[in-house]
Amino acid sequence: MKESVLEVKEFDFYIGKNQILNKIDLTFSRKQVTAIMGPSGCGKTSLIRCINRMHELVQDTKVEGQIRFYGKNIFEMDPILLRRKIGMVFQRPNPFPTMSIFENVIAGYRLNGIKLKKADQNRIVEESLKKAALWEEVKDGLHRKGTFLSGGQQQRLCIARALAMNPRVLLLDEPTSALDPKATDHIEELIVELKKTVTIVLVTHNIAQASRISDFTAFLYIGELIEYGSTQKMFTVPEDKRTEEYLTGKFG
Amino acid sequence: MQEEDLTITSGKISPTGEFLFQKGIRLSGLLIAGLVVCILITLIFQSIPAFKHHGLSFFFSTKWDPVFSEFGVVVFLVGTLLTSFLALLISIPFSLSISILLGEYLKKGWISAILKSCIELLAAIPSVIYGFWGLYVLVPFIRPFEMGLGIIPYGVGIFTAALILAIMIIPYSASLGREVIQLVPAELKEAALSLGATRFEVMTQVILPYARSGIFAGILLALGRALGETMAVTMVIGNSNFLPESIFSPSNTMASVIANEFTEATGDLYLSSLIEIGLLLFIVSTIISVIGRYIIKKLSIQQQHS
Amino acid sequence: MKKSAIGARIIKDRLFTGIIFAFSAALIIPLIMILSHILQKGASSITPAFLTHLPAPVGEAGGGIYNAIIGTLYLVGLASLLSVPIGMATGIYMSENKNSKLSYFVRICVEVLQGTPSIVVGIITYLWVVKPMGHFSVLAGGIALGIMMLPVIIRSTEETLNLIPHSLKEASLALGVPYYRTILKVIVPSAFSGILTGILLGVARVAGETAPLLFTAFGNPFINYNILKPMASLPLMIFTYATSPYEEWHNYAWGASLVLIGFILALSLITKGVTRR
Incomplete structure (x- = not known):
């Protein structure tokens, strides 16, 4: 296995009195795509929201165990700095409606009050949009509102916005669930391209998507990690009976 | 690698900013709560001298004579209740008709657009202008009418005030009434219509019973406004501190006596008595408007859950 | 027998519709009467001099309502300055902490404040500001109007913020933007037009208020920019001049009424x- 970026160790997560995740152990390798799949309600979204501490937005949550980012326990870090290093893209595209495409991409800097030279801004916007494969489509209208783009373009804009901060890890929470098949293809190609530069954690309930683009797959079921390994192996010879049933469509 | 350092080191993470913001918005909330509590405390505290002096007789005495330090609220209470309820009585047929028209019969189209703008305009006219207009247009108009009835043609008085008040409160109850009538589920209306009911029957047997509490709340809120309305009433009620003989007599309301006499009140007891009237007015209109809003809130929550 | 029953039902239905239309249409009569009267009486007194001169003594020609126009702008501006920051902050607090005990209590307080008669606000400001200072002032008038604006601003801020999708807040926080910057730079700008509507509604509400000014700003025949001195305002001037015995002053008051209504309608x-945008 390659060098690990994130390690989840004996991790429990509670909302109120409900235990959502139970003793999760996972390691995410550098510059690889790791898919987390499972039926809805298995806790996969909760897991990646804990990785950049977005779970703290919900009241009455509790975590036990550790998540280590380059060896450091994230719960001892400043959540703000952590989130700048671990980017996130959500189920529904959410560009800032008051901002132009340009401003959306640079938003991570502007909103944080980081002063950049005009040239640096232009460079970051161009690079990020190129990485997100959106540059060619929007380069002539960077000052239009981001909300005028199509759903797939908006989602790529959100990816560009996350990439602009130069994150180490990109968390993708079912990024294609609100998109049509063509836009989904586009995003999937992009994910494969992106892993050259960034570690990707992808939550999906789409089994085919996990098999197409991930290097490693974790299968979660009712808050427990059932199986974790290379995608190729899991999809050909799953170890656990429940994994096999899930992959063959018996439940979920 | 350099860019990474850029974001980490130069970002403004100011724990003070966060702290100040959180404290600031909380403090504002506390300030509003404190403001209302202090209003109540101030009114109570400043009424104590009057209360100590008159005790409960304040609420039963019909005499208001600053010269002899005799202060009773009954005259103003009667004046307030008479004008407000008379205004309510006059306004209900109009506001109910408009609610029904805009909420059910003509939801869209240019007629309803015009009517809606008219209501907005009526609501936008300041109370002092209503009073001014009442004094120079309505009062001369009422006088011959009173002469015809064979009573003293003051022109000013409870009836004139109630008429002005009615015009002023129609927009409030009408727009609220329209909203609650629109909340009536379409299935209910369709069910009744499919049984062969006429629109009139749907209205009286389905819509109005369903929207009853909301319409009542609208009327309560209008009453709350009428009770506290000051300027228009002050200008046309005649400012007489005696019990009215009829609904055409000049009178005074709680709000108008304060407006008229507060700056001239000599002596602490006089001022304190006026503040005690203010306290009474505050409590009554607050209770009425809070009940009204409570009913409306309950209705809209019900609507969201069904 | 049956046929006539149906006929009676239809007649009843028609009659009802007719009555509804008649009562609704009747509302337009007072509106037209009021507006046309003000327009007719007011338009004749409005001249450039009327808008730019101080009132002349009784019996002298000319003169205007300049002091009242400036006074109203001064008072409304001061009221906004006092109430907008506090009102917005309170609205933000309530929308961000929906279930806290303080929010619950503040919500009741806002309702109470909204139902408070304006004359009571006048009494309170008199007791809090005028009495300790010993004299009437613009400051007292501004505070009184500010108190009247608060509930409108708080409610509109809270309601608009509640409509902003949660996903925007997530997007910003996920970029490592601190909470307070997220609220101030993402959430509030997204709600800008709704909040602005609330502020304008608040201004329109207090611009015509007279009762809270009777014992606070009091009025002044001259121009005054000192915040600690009394100042004229349009509604107060209308009241004083309308109830005076002089015909010329009535004309001042009609002119002032037209200016005030024009201001509020604008x-x-x-x-x-703003809402349409």
Whole structure:
């Protein structure tokens, strides 16, 4: 296995009195795509929201165990700095409606009050949009509102916005669930391209998507990690009976 | 690698900013709560001298004579209740008709657009202008009418005030009434219509019973406004501190006596008595408007859950 | 027998519709009467001099309502300055902490404040500001009007913020933007037009208020920019002049009424423009 970026160790997560995740152990390798799949309600979204501490937005949550980012326990870090290093893209595209495409991409800097030279801004916007494969489509209208783009373009804009901060890890929470098949293809190609530069954690309930683009797959079921390994192996010879049933469509 | 350092080191993470913001918005909330509590405390505290002096007789005495330090609220209470309820009585047929028209019969189209703008305009006219207009247009108009009835043609008085008040409160109850009538589920209306009911029957047997509490709340809120309305009433009620003989007599309301006499009140007891009237007015209109809003809130929550 | 029953039902239905239309149409009569009267009486007194001169003594020609126009702008501006920051902050607090005990209590307080008669606000400001200072002032008038604006601003801020999708807040926080910057730079700007509407509604509400000014700003026949001195305002001037025995002063009051209504209507037109955008 390659060098690990994130390690989840004996991790429990509670909302109120409900235990959502139970003793999760996972390691995410550098510059690889790791898919987390499972039926809805298995806790996969909760897991990646804990990785950049977005779970703290919900009241009455509790975590036990550790998540280590380059060896450091994230719960001892400043959540703000952590989130700048671990980017996130959500189920529904959410560009800032008051901002132009340009401003959306640079938003991570502007909103944080980081002063950049005009040239640096232009460079970051161009690079990020190129990485997100959106540059060619929007380069002539960077000052239009981001909300005028199509759903797939908006989602790529959100990816560009996350990439602009130069994150180490990109968390993708079912990024294609609100998109049509063509836009989904586009995003999937992009994910494969992106892993050259960034570690990707992808939550999906789409089994085919996990098999197409991930290097490693974790299968979660009712808050427990059932199986974790290379995608190729899991999809050909799953170890656990429940994994096999899930992959063959018996439940979920 | 350099860019990474850029974001980490130069970002403004100011724990003070966060702290100040959180404290600031909380403090504002506390300030509003404190403001209302202090209003109540101030009114109570400043009424104590009057209360100590008159005790409960304040609420039963019909005499208001600053010269002899005799202060009773009954005259103003009667004046307030008479004008407000008379205004309510006059306004209900109009506001109910408009609610029904805009909420059910003509939801869209240019007629309803015009009517809606008219209501907005009526609501936008300041109370002092209503009073001014009442004094120079309505009062001369009422006088011959009173002469015809064979009573003293003051022109000013409870009836004139109630008429002005009615015009002023129609927009409030009408727009609220329209909203609650629109909340009536379409299935209910369709069910009744499919049984062969006429629109009139749907209205009286389905819509109005369903929207009853909301319409009542609208009327309560209008009453709350009428009770506290000051300027228009002050200008046309005649400012007489005696019990009215009829609904055409000049009178005074709680709000108008304060407006008229507060700056001239000599002596602490006089001022304190006026503040005690203010306290009474505050409590009554607050209770009425809070009940009204409570009913409306309950209705809209019900609507969201069904 | 049956046929006539149906006929009676239809007649009843028609009659009802007719009555509804008649009562609704009747509402337009007082509106037209009021507006046309003000327009007719007011338009004749409005001249450039009327808008730019101080009132002349009784019996002298000329003169205007300049002091009242400036006074109203001064008072409304001061009221906004006092109430907008506090009102917005409170609205933000309530929308961000929906279930806290303080929010619950503040919500009741806002309702109470909204139902408080304006004359009571006048009494309170008199007791809190005028009495300790010993004299009437613009400051007292501004505070009184500010108190009246607060509930409108708080409610509109809270309601608009509640409509902003949660996903925007997530997007910003996920970029490592601190909470307070997220609220101030993402959430509030997204709600800008709704909050602005609330502020304009608040201004329109207090611009015509007279009762809270009777014992606070009091009035002044001259121009005054000192915040600690009394100042005229349009509604107060209308009241004083309307109840005076002089015909010329009545004409001042009609002119002032037209200016005041024009100001309030312009505000509500701007509000509509803002909401439509």
